[in-house]
Amino acid sequence: MSVVKKTLREKTEQFHRYHVKGTPLILVNVWDAGSAQTIQSTGATAIATGSWSVAAAHGEQDGEALPFSSVLANLARITSSVDLPVTVDIEGGYGRSVSEIRRNVLLVIEHGAVGINIEDQLPSGDGIYNIEEQVMRLGAAREAAEQAGIPLFINARTDLFLQHAAEQHNDTLINNALTRCKAYAEAGASGIFVPGLQDQRLIQELCEHSPLPVNVMVTAQKPSPQQLAALGVARISYGPYPYLQVMEHLRMLGRSILTAL
Numbered sequence: 001m002s003v004v005k006k007t008l009r010e011k012t013e014q015f016h017r018y019h020v021k022g023t024p025l026i027l028v029n030v031w032d033a034g035s036a037q038t039i040q041s042t043g044a045t046a047i048a049t050g051s052w053s054v055a056a057a058h059g060e061q062d063g064e065a066l067p068f069s070s071v072l073a074n075l076a077r078i079t080s081s082v083d084l085p086v087t088v089d090i091e092g093g094y095g096r097s098v099s100e101i102r103r104n105v106l107l108v109i110e111h112g113a114v115g116i117n118i119e120d121q122l123p124s125g126d127g128i129y130n131i132e133e134q135v136m137r138l139g140a141a142r143e144a145a146e147q148a149g150i151p152l153f154i155n156a157r158t159d160l161f162l163q164h165a166a167e168q169h170n171d172t173l174i175n176n177a178l179t180r181c182k183a184y185a186e187a188g189a190s191g192i193f194v195p196g197l198q199d200q201r202l203i204q205e206l207c208e209h210s211p212l213p214v215n216v217m218v219t220a221q222k223p224s225p226q227q228l229a230a231l232g233v234a235r236i237s238y239g240p241y242p243y244l245q246v247m248e249h250l251r252m253l254g255r256s257i258l259t260a261l
Helices: 003-017 033-041 051-057 068-081 098-110 131-148 171-187 200-209 225-231 241-258
Strands: 025-027 086-089 115-119 153-157 191-193 214-217 235-237
Touching (some): 033 068, 033 241, 068 086, 068 098, 098 115, 098 131, 115 131, 131 153, 131 171, 191 235, 200 214
Parallel strands (some): 086 115, 153 191, 191 214
8 A cells, every 4th residue: 555545544544533423523614725724724633625615716606517627626735735634525426327426536535535525416406316326326435435445434415404494394304314314324424414404403313313423514603513512413514604704804804905095
């Protein structure tokens, strides 16, 4: 095994260990090498990209509008500029077939990623893959990781909660999510990501019954990281929030400079 591959494998194994129920990994999502270096300097233990922020930083919309070649080039700049494990958001995998998923996952590993986010939302954004198809896609991602000899952290994102309004989040939806979670785990997923879910009772129910570490995205002041930890969450991410805050600060700074005279 080459030194580079051994180092990547060690980082990947380390990244897996950071996912502890009740003591969550905190990820402040970045969008380029500069933002990754800044977050590393704050004492972060890992780096994660967010597809929305990466696309916006390139002047594109989220939803795989940014070419995959640009995603890879951006990933390469990030992994070469920081020492921390880096996980990359590849949305739906930039492909529907298992062969496309396998190829693309091999490419992100070659570019230094220790993990991926891969979602079950259809490319159109309208609806989600049925369980059987998503299981095959996740299985292809795991096969690619095994082929590369890297225990890639596959964070299986389900868009069930984003596809339903908050007032429709209930036990039935949690049961649906758990059905997917168990199937995804059997297919080789390492974690389950549930963006859009904020109800504390439902988060706790999911954490208690999920066979996988649960990742929640913070989109409001509540639940707080402390509350999420108490509920059993193993990973907390911030999605587009850091990018939006930085851009708002830049907007205000620009306005103050340009109106100073």
